[in-house]
Amino acid sequence: MSTAAVVARGAGAGLGLKGSLSRNRRWALIASYFFLVLFAIFFLIPPYYMVVTAFKGDAEVAHMATNPWIIADGFTLDQFKLLLTQSDFLIFFKNTAIVTICVVSITMVVSVLAAFSLGRMRFWGSSILATGIFLTYLVPDTLLFIPLFQIVKAVGLLNSYWGMVLVYPTLTVPFCTWIMIGYFQSIPKELDEAALIDGAGHMQMLTKIFIPVAMPGIIAAMIFAFTVSWAAFVYPMAFLYSADQQVLTVGTVTSLIRADVYKWGMLMAGALLAAAPPLVIYAFLMDYYIAGLTAGATKG
Amino acid sequence: MAEVSLHNVIKRYDNVEAVRSINLDIPDNEFVVLVGPSGCGKSTTLRMIAGLEEVTSGDIYIGGEIVNDRPPKDRDIAMVFQNYALYPHMTAYENMSFGLKLRKFPKEEIRKRVDNAARILDITELLDRKPKALSGGQRQRVAMGRAIVRNPKVFLFDEPLSNLDAKLRVQMRTEIKRVHQMVKTTTVYVTHDQVEAMTLADRVVVMNGGSIEQIAGPQDLYHRPKTRFVAGFIGSPAMNFIRCRIEQNGAGLRARISDKISLPVPAARSSRYQSLAGKELTLGLRPEHITEPRRSDRDQNCEFEITLDVVEPMGMETMVFFGVDGQEICSRVEPTSAAGPSEKMRLYANMDHMHLIDPQTGLVL
Numbered sequence: 001m002s003t004a005a006v007v008a009r010g011a012g013a014g015l016g017l018k019g020s021l022s023r024n025r026r027w028a029l030i031a032s033y034f035f036l037v038l039f040a041i042f043f044l045i046p047p048y049y050m051v052v053t054a055f056k057g058d059a060e061v062a063h064m065a066t067n068p069w070i071i072a073d074g075f076t077l078d079q080f081k082l083l084l085t086q087s088d089f090l091i092f093f094k095n096t097a098i099v100t101i102c103v104v105s106i107t108m109v110v111s112v113l114a115a116f117s118l119g120r121m122r123f124w125g126s127s128i129l130a131t132g133i134f135l136t137y138l139v140p141d142t143l144l145f146i147p148l149f150q151i152v153k154a155v156g157l158l159n160s161y162w163g164m165v166l167v168y169p170t171l172t173v174p175f176c177t178w179i180m181i182g183y184f185q186s187i188p189k190e191l192d193e194a195a196l197i198d199g200a201g202h203m204q205m206l207t208k209i210f211i212p213v214a215m216p217g218i219i220a221a222m223i224f225a226f227t228v229s230w231a232a233f234v235y236p237m238a239f240l241y242s243a244d245q246q247v248l249t250v251g252t253v254t255s256l257i258r259a260d261v262y263k264w265g266m267l268m269a270g271a272l273l274a275a276a277p278p279l280v281i282y283a284f285l286m287d288y289y290i291a292g293l294t295a296g297a298t299k300g
Numbered sequence: 301m302a303e304v305s306l307h308n309v310i311k312r313y314d315n316v317e318a319v320r321s322i323n324l325d326i327p328d329n330e331f332v333v334l335v336g337p338s339g340c341g342k343s344t345t346l347r348m349i350a351g352l353e354e355v356t357s358g359d360i361y362i363g364g365e366i367v368n369d370r371p372p373k374d375r376d377i378a379m380v381f382q383n384y385a386l387y388p389h390m391t392a393y394e395n396m397s398f399g400l401k402l403r404k405f406p407k408e409e410i411r412k413r414v415d416n417a418a419r420i421l422d423i424t425e426l427l428d429r430k431p432k433a434l435s436g437g438q439r440q441r442v443a444m445g446r447a448i449v450r451n452p453k454v455f456l457f458d459e460p461l462s463n464l465d466a467k468l469r470v471q472m473r474t475e476i477k478r479v480h481q482m483v484k485t486t487t488v489y490v491t492h493d494q495v496e497a498m499t500l501a502d503r504v505v506v507m508n509g510g511s512i513e514q515i516a517g518p519q520d521l522y523h524r525p526k527t528r529f530v531a532g533f534i535g536s537p538a539m540n541f542i543r544c545r546i547e548q549n550g551a552g553l554r555a556r557i558s559d560k561i562s563l564p565v566p567a568a569r570s571s572r573y574q575s576l577a578g579k580e581l582t583l584g585l586r587p588e589h590i591t592e593p594r595r596s597d598r599d600q601n602c603e604f605e606i607t608l609d610v611v612e613p614m615g616m617e618t619m620v621f622f623g624v625d626g627q628e629i630c631s632r633v634e635p636t637s638a639a640g641p642s643e644k645m646r647l648y649a650n651m652d653h654m655h656l657i658d659p660q661t662g663l664v665l
Contacts, residue, residue: 190381190382190385191385191387193350194381194385194386194446195387195398196352196372196373197351197352197372197377197379197399198398198399198402199373199399200373200402208398209387212389213389
């Protein structure tokens, strides 16, 4: 868009402030901001509590009379030192990282190929199959873990984080495939026809045209697979029981809560560290999450 | 460079016949335009030549070989799409070289060809831009460049100008014609715009309802349409179709279009139409052949007076509309001679350009 058009629009908005339309719009904006701020506060309280508690000493955490919302007795990194030296936190972190990297890779390979064939190659039964894949996602893991237990046991992966690499994709692949079918279908048909005429085979069409063009969708699917795999709770809870195989979510909780003794400081420090990678990845990938990458492919 | 032939080509989707037994021979280097209203099967025909649609029955030949079962990449064709279909993540250069790269051409050869095509299309300075940063006309040029660098046997264009605004469309039309004159290659071009068809084509193929109505050069198509459909489709504003009765008038014939108006059939046509005397037919006469009386040596019998309904000034000419027996007729007159609405005006019908159409069969007699 040209600068002139932007200026013209800006001027129009300025003039419009006097009209009833803009008064209406102002009220809508005020209401929007009010509720947005309300929701933001609501959702930010738990993370805030986590951050504040993680930097307190054990004595202050235990002291009932102090204000829980501020750090009164001084900022300390003791909880982090304890967590990293006195617990299996680093093992959990390493296990989670291995599982997540494997799960994301497997998911992307399987669901990109599945989505391309289901969304683009149009064969008999492809649309029923596509719906069927989505339906499998609707079965919750709280039900699936019972039959899956038998399977994981049968292949000898009980109490091994490699078992997680096997079972997490049952959650991630259907949903990622579904996202990507939608993305691939939004790519204009003429693009593959042009590629066909240019001499591309199906594999070249996928790697040279579809994957680059659908990158925003692929990144969205990756973020999803990463989140599911990083935050999974039910499966590791059910299938893993020794500390050297445990992952972050279950490991932190089980090792830092002994009977009715809650090590709140270390729990919060662990939660903070566990939440860091998703935060960093979100922030980093959002930059690449460029909407409108397809602009210009066809008449836009 | 190759000739393209279609022999009894049929395309059926489930129970709908989109293309009904088409026969078409396109000699080497000819520019053929398939034109017709939407749904007439012109795009389907083009896509069958490209190999993007399977042929239900019949044969397609490119360069003398049957290509029915060959995939698009082995047909040695290049296609330009209506929405350009440029690869959005590649620069113009990469877009144009993609096909050559897949065919494992050496780097220097690719560069030479792309540079050459870019020079022909005047897009040399745009080569490192992505499609997003190009205007509609520039994108269309890149899409054409992608076709040119391949140096294919046949160029296929699928309504390439439909997405451009009116002014740019006229520019690009000239551009396409210029490129075809420089890069002599057999070309099949699909459009629904009869002006594009007339201006670009060596021969125009008019299609309707899945069949070919007529194949002819632009001038022939305009002056000697074979069917009512072609007569009405080619030319803008469209030809007037007026109910008439052929009457014997001494030695000659007259076409009576209302109680008051009957126009003499030119003597040269009398013998051809003699057997039609007494029949109810449709008289076809283009707006440009109903004018204010111009020449002094005109046949006074061809003049008649009417009352105008609507007057549309267009600048270089004025369209006037009037009713005869409830049928609206359009005429093209000099702006200075046009009367106002509801006023009387004297018009002259140039009957040398008349057509008689059988209303039952739709054939021009």
